[in-house]
Amino acid sequence: MIKLINVSKIYDKNVIALNNINLKFKEGETIILKGVSGSGKSTILSLIAGLVKPTTGSVLIDKKKISKIPDHFASSFRQEHIGFIFQKYNLINNLSVEENILLPLLPLNLKKIEHQKRVQEVLELFNIEEKRFALVKNLSGGQQQRCAIARANINNPKIILADEPTANLDEKLSLEFIEILKNLKSQQKTIIIATHDPLFFELDFVDRIIQVKNGEIIYDIES
Amino acid sequence: MILSPEILTIYILDGLFIVFATVAFFLSISIIKSWDYNATTQLQYSLEKRSYLASTIIKYMFFIKLPFFLFFIFTLEKISLILPGAMCGAGVVNANEYATILLFLKLINLYLFAYWIVLDTEDMKYEEQPYLKQKFIIFTVMFLFLIVEISLEYKTFYSIDINNVVDCCGTIFSLTDNTYLSKILSLPPWILLSLFYFNFLLLVISALYRYSYSFATLNLLFILISLLSLISYFGTYIYELPTHHCPFCLLQYEYNYMGYFLYTILFIGTFNGLVIGFIKFDKQEVILKYKVSLLLNFIYLVVVTLYPLLYYFKNGVLL
Amino acid sequence: MKLQNIWFVVLATKINFYLLEYSLKYISRYKYKNIFIVLIMSTLVALLASTFFLSNAMKSEYNKLISNYPDIVVTNQQALRDTTINENSSYKILEIKGVSNVIPRVWGEYYFLNANKKFTILGKDEYEMYSNPLLNENLNLTKDSMVVSLNVKRILEDSYYDDYFNFIKADGNVKKMLITSVLEKSTLINGELLIIMNKESAKEIFEYSKNEVTDFGVSVANKNEIPFIAAKIKTIFPSAKITLKEDLKVHYENIYNLRSGFFLTVFIISFFTFFIIIYDKATGLNSEQRHEIGILKALGWRVGDVLNTKLYEGIIISLLSYILGIGLAFIYVYVMKAPYLKKIFLNNYSLISNYNINFSIDYETLALLFFLSVPIYIAATIIPSWRVATLEADEVMR
Numbered sequence: 049m050i051k052l053i054n055v056s057k058i059y060d061k062n063v064i065a066l067n068n069i070n071l072k073f074k075e076g077e078t079i080i081l082k083g084v085s086g087s088g089k090s091t092i093l094s095l096i097a098g099l100v101k102p103t104t105g106s107v108l109i110d111k112k113k114i115s116k117i118p119d120h121f122a123s124s125f126r127q128e129h130i131g132f133i134f135q136k137y138n139l140i141n142n143l144s145v146e147e148n149i150l151l152p153l154l155p156l157n158l159k160k161i162e163h164q165k166r167v168q169e170v171l172e173l174f175n176i177e178e179k180r181f182a183l184v185k186n187l188s189g190g191q192q193q194r195c196a197i198a199r200a201n202i203n204n205p206k207i208i209l210a211d212e213p214t215a216n217l218d219e220k221l222s223l224e225f226i227e228i229l230k231n232l233k234s235q236q237k238t239i240i241i242a243t244h245d246p247l248f249f250e251l252d253f254v255d256r257i258i259q260v261k262n263g264e265i266i267y268d269i270e271s
Numbered sequence: 272m273i274l275s276p277e278i279l280t281i282y283i284l285d286g287l288f289i290v291f292a293t294v295a296f297f298l299s300i301s302i303i304k305s306w307d308y309n310a311t312t313q314l315q316y317s318l319e320k321r322s323y324l325a326s327t328i329i330k331y332m333f334f335i336k337l338p339f340f341l342f343f344i345f346t347l348e349k350i351s352l353i354l355p356g357a358m359c360g361a362g363v364v365n366a367n368e369y370a371t372i373l374l375f376l377k378l379i380n381l382y383l384f385a386y387w388i389v390l391d392t393e394d395m396k397y398e399e400q401p402y403l404k405q406k407f408i409i410f411t412v413m414f415l416f417l418i419v420e421i422s423l424e425y426k427t428f429y430s431i432d433i434n435n436v437v438d439c440c441g442t443i444f445s446l447t448d449n450t451y452l453s454k455i456l457s458l459p460p461w462i463l464l465s466l467f468y469f470n471f472l473l474l475v476i477s478a479l480y481r482y483s484y485s486f487a488t489l490n491l492l493f494i495l496i497s498l499l500s501l502i503s504y505f506g507t508y509i510y511e512l513p514t515h516h517c518p519f520c521l522l523q524y525e526y527n528y529m530g531y532f533l534y535t536i537l538f539i540g541t542f543n544g545l546v547i548g549f550i551k552f553d554k555q556e557v558i559l560k561y562k563v564s565l566l567l568n569f570i571y572l573v574v575v576t577l578y579p580l581l582y583y584f585k586n587g588v589l590l
Numbered sequence: 591m592k593l594q595n596i597w598f599v600v601l602a603t604k605i606n607f608y609l610l611e612y613s614l615k616y617i618s619r620y621k622y623k624n625i626f627i628v629l630i631m632s633t634l635v636a637l638l639a640s641t642f643f644l645s646n647a648m649k650s651e652y653n654k655l656i657s658n659y660p661d662i663v664v665t666n667q668q669a670l671r672d673t674t675i676n677e678n679s680s681y682k683i684l685e686i687k688g689v690s691n692v693i694p695r696v697w698g699e700y701y702f703l704n705a706n707k708k709f710t711i712l713g714k715d716e717y718e719m720y721s722n723p724l725l726n727e728n729l730n731l732t733k734d735s736m737v738v739s740l741n742v743k744r745i746l747e748d749s750y751y752d753d754y755f756n757f758i759k760a761d762g763n764v765k766k767m768l769i770t771s772v773l774e775k776s777t778l779i780n781g782e783l784l785i786i787m788n789k790e791s792a793k794e795i796f797e798y799s800k801n802e803v804t805d806f807g808v809s810v811a812n813k814n815e816i817p818f819i820a821a822k823i824k825t826i827f828p829s830a831k832i833t834l835k836e837d838l839k840v841h842y843e844n845i846y847n848l849r850s851g852f853f854l855t856v857f858i859i860s861f862f863t864f865f866i867i868i869y870d871k872a873t874g875l876n877s878e879q880r881h882e883i884g885i886l887k888a889l890g891w892r893v894g895d896v897l898n899t900k901l902y903e904g905i906i907i908s909l910l911s912y913i914l915g916i917g918l919a920f921i922y923v924y925v926m927k928a929p930y931l932k933k934i935f936l937n938n939y940s941l942i943s944n945y946n947i948n949f950s951i952d953y954e955t956l957a958l959l960f961f962l963s964v965p966i967y968i969a970a971t972i973i974p975s976w977r978v979a980t981l982e983a984d985e986v987m988r
Contacts, residue, residue, distance in 0.1 A: 087949050091984075099888055100984040101316060115311070117398050118319060120892040127890020136884045151886065154608040155895040199889070276642065279854050280958050287969055301906055320980040323893050327901075327972060335965045340956055349954065395894075580707045 049075055049206070050096055050238065055105035057091050057263075065091040068105070072242065075206070078233050078253055081242040083260035089242035092260070093209045096240065097130050098212040127152055129266040131200030135212040137192050139199070141185040143257045145176060148184055149199045156267070172197040174228065197228060208232055210241045214248075222247055229253075277346040278315040278428045284339060288498045296414045298325040299407040304470045306404055315411060322403070326391050327409065333500060339527045340377055341531070343524060350431065358439045360519035366437045367430050376580060380420055383413050389546050393556075422467040423546055444502060444516035456503045458514055463500045470496050471572055476543070486561070487548020490541040501575065508578035513590040539560075540567025611893065614903040620879070622965030623955040627868065628911045634860055635915025635963050636922065640931055641853040641953045643923040645846050647947040652842055654834055661816050662692065663833040664823055672831065682826050683808055688819055690811040694803040696792045700757065700785075704749045709742055711785045713792025735770040736787035745783075754773050760797045767791065850928060862964060867971040887983035900975035901968065908967035912960060924949045 050073040057066040067090045068125060073079060081089040095107050096099045098114045107115040109129070114122055126132075139148050149167055171177040173193045184192060193213070200208060214222040222245065233253055241248060249257060259266040298321045306318055347360040357363050364370040364416060387409060395401035424579075444456065468491050477486040498518065507513050509526055521530025544564035583589055664683065666675035677694045684692050696713035714731065731737065738746070746755055746769070749822050757765045758765075767787060793802070808823070810816050820832050885898055922928055925949055 094984045097888065100982060101311065104311065108309075116309070118400060120395060120894055121398050123887065123890050123892040123895075130890075134885075134888070138881075138888070140882060140885070143615070147615075150888040152891075154612055155606065155891055157604070157606050157608065196700075203890075270600055274851050276850045276854055277954065277958055280961050283858065284961060284965060287966065291969065291972070312692060312729075320893075320976075323897065323980060324973070324976045331968065331972060335961075339961065340955075342961060344719060345954055345957070353843060384890055 049073065049107040049108075049110055052092070052095065053106050053108070055095060055102045057088075057100065058103045059096065066095075066102075069263075069265060071258070071265070071268075073238060075238055076233075076236045077255045078229070078239040078247050079241070079256045079258060081252055081258050081260055082244060082249070083238065083242075084244055087260045088263040089260045091263075093132075093240065093242050096207070098126045098160055105173070107124055117251045127246060128153070128203060129206050131203065131205040131208045133200050133208070133210040133213050134195050135215055137196040139192060139196055142183060144181050144183055145187070145190050145195050145198075146171075148195055149202055151199065152202055162199050166202055172203050174198045186249055189217060190224065191216065193221065193225065194228075195224075201232075205237070207240070208239045210239070210243075211244055212245075213241065213244065214245045217248075224253065249266050275346075275349075277342075277349060278379070281339075281346065281424065281428070284335070288417065289421055291332065292302065292414055295328040296411065298322075298386065299410045299414075302407050303404055303411070308399065310404075311485045320576055321569075322407075325407070329384065329387055329391075336381060336384065340381060341583065343377065348519075348522065354431065356484075358520075358538050359517060359523060361443050361517050362439050363431070365443050366432075366494070366547055367427060369423050369427045373427050376416065376420045376423065377411075378538075380413070380416055381538075382545070383409075383416065385542055386546055387413060387564055390550055393550055398560065407558045413495060439517075441543070442456050444518075458503070460504045463496065463503055465525065466502045467496050467580065471568065474568060478565050483547045483557070484547075486564075487545050490544030490548075492503070492569075494537065494541045495545075497571065501533070505575045505578055507590055508582050511582065511590075533574065536567045537571045540564050540571060544568070562563055594602065598664040600889045606895075606898065609899050610902050613899050613906060617900070617906060619901060624907060628914065630864060630905060631963065631967065633910035633916035633917060634857065634864065635959060638853065638916035638962065639916050639919030639955075639959050640859045640922050640928060640960065641850060643919055643933055644928050644947070645850050645951070646955060647923070649843070650948065650950060653839065653976045656839055656842075659835050661813070661835050662808040662820055663825065664806040664808060665828060665831045665833065667829055667831050674798060674804060675806065675830070677801045677803045679827070680806055682738070683806060683823060685823050686811060686819055689808055690744055690808055691809040693807040693809075695804050695805055695807050696789050696798065698792075698796050698804060698837070700795065702745070705745045706754055707745055707781045707783060710891070711784050711787065711792055711795065712863065713789035714786055715789050731770075731786065731788040733788060733791060735768065735769055736767045736785050736791070737771050737773060738769055738786075739773040739784040742783050742785055743769070751968070757795045759795060765791070788799050817884055822953065837938075857962070861962075865966065865970045868967065883978050883981060884983040887981070895978045896979035897975055900978065901969065904975070905964070906969045910963040911967075912963050915963070916956065921949060 050070040050071070052069050052221070055066055055069045056064070060104065069088075069092070071092070081092060083089045084180055089110050091100070092103055095102055101115050105115075106113050109125070112125070114125055137200070139149070149170060150163055153163060153166070167180075172181055174197050176191055176194045176198060179191055179195075180235070184195060187195065200243060207254070214225055217225065226247070229239060229241075230253055248254065256270055258268045301323070302318050302322055305314060309317060344360060347363045350361055351357040351363045354363055354366060354475055357366070364374055365528060370417050371502065390402050390409070394406060396398050444452065470489060474486065474489050477489055502516050503520050506518065506521065509521060509529060510517075518530070520526070521533065522528060523530075541564070543560045547560050547564070554558065579589060647659055664675070666673050675694075680692045680694050683689055688988045698711055700711050701708050731908065746752070752769075754768045757767060758764055773784065773786075792798075793800075798806075808819075810819055816834060816836065820834055824830070824832055886896060887893075922931075924947060
């Protein structure tokens with residue numbers, strides 16, 4: 049259960065990204081945040097991920113006020129419960145697929161066997177096993193995307209956040225991505241996607257569509 | 272003044288420490304003044320970031336100070352070669368009134384810094400960060416101690432005069448002077464020895480019953496009694512000379528550098544014991560610390576007892 | 591108890607080897623910048639290390655030389671100027687308890703005009719035993735013969751003196767001395783311009799009277815008693831200059847320390863400059879690297895994890911530079927015998943003008959170099975690392 053209560057976010061130079069937002073997300077819901085760039089939808093994702101702290105208001109996930117806790121706890125929480133898929137994937141180009149996928153796990157100091165086990169799982173799940181040792185910069189767009197998704201899932205997070213995931217993809221790959229999303233939804237994960245790709249607005253497994261404009265919620269429809 | 276490269280190095284690193292410690296000091300002040308866990312202001316977020324910087328600086332200083340302390344001892348030993356009359360570090364330390372205080376202060380500061388790091392680690396385990404303000408207040412005190420230590424260090428090395436003949440440890444630790452030290456040293460050995468072993472027995476008992484405050488206090492006593500018994504009794508068996516009562520000569524090559532080993536385990540063991548009295552650890556942590564403290568103190572006890580025992584077996588008599 | 595737990599208790603930290611590996615890979619991913627830093631730093635370390643190694647080598651050679659000197663040298667003075675002493679008063683010193691030997695020495699310098707060089711002449715009787723073994727060899731010194739060192743032989747040959755040499759005495763007369771043999775081995779004495787001859791001949795050249803000698807070389811059995819014996823000698827000969835071997839050691843130690851100190855100062859200045867460069871560059875505030883840190887934080891890395899990674903980076907680079915620097919210095923000083931640098935260290939004030947550089951490892955010097963390089967480099971990276979680690983990940987990703 050994710051709650052944003054009276055949240056405002058103002059960046060330096062008085063840029064108002066969000067203005068007194070109130071939102072509630074239930075577990076297992078799939079939500080689309082609809083809006084153009086600069087509307088504030090990416091900020092909402094960042095707030096839920098605990099990457100930024102709100103200027104006013106609070107963000108709660110499962111009753112935990114993640115906007116309040118010290119950074120190292122927020123980061124731990126993010127690492128454990130949230131998988132983030134970025135707009136430009138944000139993979140490290142000179143590392144291999146496996147190394148990229150393992151990145152979230154490194155600070156935890158787990159045993160190597162555990163690493164291997166988990167990497168194997170997500171490689172199979174997202175169908176990039178054959179590219180395990182390839183450098184990311186040598187991958188195609190679709191493969192990079194699958195790598196990014198694998199990385200977001202290495203910890204089996206409850207919440208998946210995606211920021212404009214299909215912005216750089218053609219239709220075929222976008223549809224592939226949506227298939228993967230369906231898969232994730234079936235695992236009862238809460239999925240929040242910030243996008244203005246119309247492909248998402250017609251989907252049947254989407255529970256809610258929220259329109260964001262100029263830092264405010266315009267409408268919030270159950271679909 | 273002697274200006275050897277070693278002393279220059281000490282000065283340079285001391286200068287570095289002053290700079291960074293001052294930074295950490297001002298950070299601490301700002302944190303103590305305005306830290307409000309419940310605030311969601313920019314100030315609070317930036318204070319949170321600053322606490323990371325202060326913590327990193329303090330950890331850095333500790334990890335450099337530790338080997339640097341050994342280097343300091345080496346330098347003392349090296350100076351003792353140039354200083355007429357000194358045959359080991361003791362002569363150098365006795366060369367002027369600052370040096371003894373400096374030595375003790377360095378040790379105390381090592382303990383303080385180590386304590387701060389343990390406190391910091393504990394603090395970071397909990398979301399509310401219960402020790403936050405406390406640890407930075409403690410640091411302001413540590414900062415003062417550090418400044419005093421570094422000033423003393425500058426002063427000590429500056430005023431070492433190679434034209435002054437100093438006493439060697441034979442004179443300093445002699446039994447015939449009228450100082451407190453010689454009075455203690457000339458006590459019959461069984462007094463110090465029984466205190467020593469009895470102290471350890473009490474340590475074991477407190478550990479079994481988990482009496483943390485008595486364990487900590489007993490560890491403090493253990494440091495004192497161990498050092499005294501080392502100088503007065505056990506040392507003489509390491510040197511195999513009943514009149515050699517010097518704690519520094521142990522650090523020399525002829526005795527297999529046994530001094531470093533003994534002092535290290537004594538300090539780590541008692542540090543872990545002491546820290547239990549100051550911080551409330553969770554169960555697993557605290558049991559580990561009890562174990563380590565007891566183990567290391569026990570090793571110290573055993574090694575130090577072995578010397579007279581082996582001497583007896585070899586020679587049939589005691590000194 | 592696991593090893594990690596013990597380590598934790600001892601040092602209150604755990605090393606995360608995955609982060610260490612990440613740092614290594616990170617360094618190799620930004621190769622060129624890091625190679626640049628390592629090169630500069632190892633050069634600095636190598637320079638400093640070379641001066642220390644050289645200085646240490648000179649010190650040990652000097653100590654070897656000094657070890658053969660008598661413990662106390664008693665030189666008579668008149669009007670605070672060195673003058674000769676009567677041989678017979680040596681018994682007064684021998685009487686002092688603790689003195690093992692007193693050698694009345696006859697030695698001095700002779701100026702050879704043609705070559706503009708000063709020869710050191712040592713007068714020696716057959717039976718006299720010096721501490722320097724080279725001087726104790728059976729030299730077969732007859733009244734008119736002398737043994738010269740290699741350098742002297744060459745200088746004399748340049749002036750066409752092949753088998754003998756004419757010393758010019760104070761009264762203008764000449765004393766001819768035959769060169770019977772040449773000292774091949776280095777005696778380390780006074781620029782290797784040594785001539786050994788029989789005492790009588792030396793006295794004749796110096797125009798000493800029968801009982802005059804240059805000074806007394808006193809050997810003391812128990813080294814700890816030297817200061818006390820020196821004091822006693824002073825009471826016997828109030829106007830004499832008493833030189834202790836220890837004093838010479840200390841004196842030269844100070845000179846070498848001063849020289850090292852000078853280089854150290856130069857080093858500090860260059861390292862300070864380096865420090866400033868590093869401060870900016872080392873932990874990477876260029877956009878690509880900031881972006882990477884942002885990604886890591888978004889993935890759940892804490893500030894502490896990023897800081898540790900940066901610190902590991904700093905440790906790896908500085909440690910590598912340290913080891914490389916030491917290695918380079920070893921090769922430069924002990925293998926190549928330190929060309930150019932050696933000239934800077936030698937001058938007329940050195941008792942040794944030509945010496946061997948023997949290989950020796952002085953752990954304290956290595957420790958000193960460590961403390962002058964690694965902690966300083968890491969200190970320079972603390973604040974930049976912290977800045978990078980506390981970046982708002984959100985900003986970086988936009």
